[in-house]
Amino acid sequence: MTVLKADELRGLFAEEYGVTKKEAKEQLDGIFDFFEDVMVKQQKGFVFGNLGKIEIVVNPEKAYLNPQTGELGDPKPEHYGFKFKTSKGKASVREKLKDVEVK
Known part of the structure; x- marks a missing residue:
């Protein structure tokens, strides 16, 4: 790749x-x-042509374990993040790539 x-x-x-x-x-x-x-x-997502969709999400507050000590660390506060979901329709890049020969 x-x-x-x-x-x-x-x-x-x-x-x-x-x-x-x-x-x-x-x-x-x-x-x-x-x-x-x-x-x-x-804080808005959008459709990115035939590639897919970018969505803005809210990640909730979450406490994490310290991998070295095994203890709970300070919680990470609620914050924004994003996800990318690929398009699945016939015109999507995902479908077009299926017809391309791997080199």
């Missing part, structure tokens, strides 16, 4: 849309900053 580095993703974007790598960086950074603002400032 391969994960593109940020610079590699910018290069692909620049090539696909006929922009410079600098313009690609500005555009992608703007898009990701917008997504982050929606999630953090509004």
